Amino acid sequence: MAKKKEELRKEVKEETGSQEILREAPLQSMSRDVCISCNMSIVNDSSAVRFPCPNCGKHTIIRCSKCRKIVAKYKCPVCGFEGPN
Ligand SMILES: [Zn+2]
Numbered sequence: 001m002a003k004k005k006e007e008l009r010k011e012v013k014e015e016t017g018s019q020e021i022l023r024e025a026p027l028q029s030m031s032r033d034v035c036i037s038c039n040m041s042i043v044n045d046s047s048a049v050r051f052p053c054p055n056c057g058k059h060t061i062i063r064c065s066k067c068r069k070i071v072a073k074y075k076c077p078v079c080g081f082e083g084p085n
Pocket residue numbers: 035036037038039040063064065066067
């Protein structure tokens with residue numbers, strides 16, 4: 001009885017695991033190279049910076065040169081930390 005239950009659990013885990021990977025992939029590629037404050041692409045911005053969130057370190061903050069100049073606020077979507085300070 002106990003063995004059968006474990007096998008069932010394994011199958012469920014594998015199915016949800018692959019679904020999560022498919023769901024996360026497009027989100028990550030979309031947010032990879034845009035400024036966190038103005039959503040502008042930083043591909044051609046040589047003065048743009050990217051750094052891990054100063055609070056949780058889990059999210060990579062990307063800021064374009066314009067937002068650095070005007071000290072635009074940013075907010076970490078993971079922990080809610082607001083910068084630039
Ligand atoms: Zn910006």
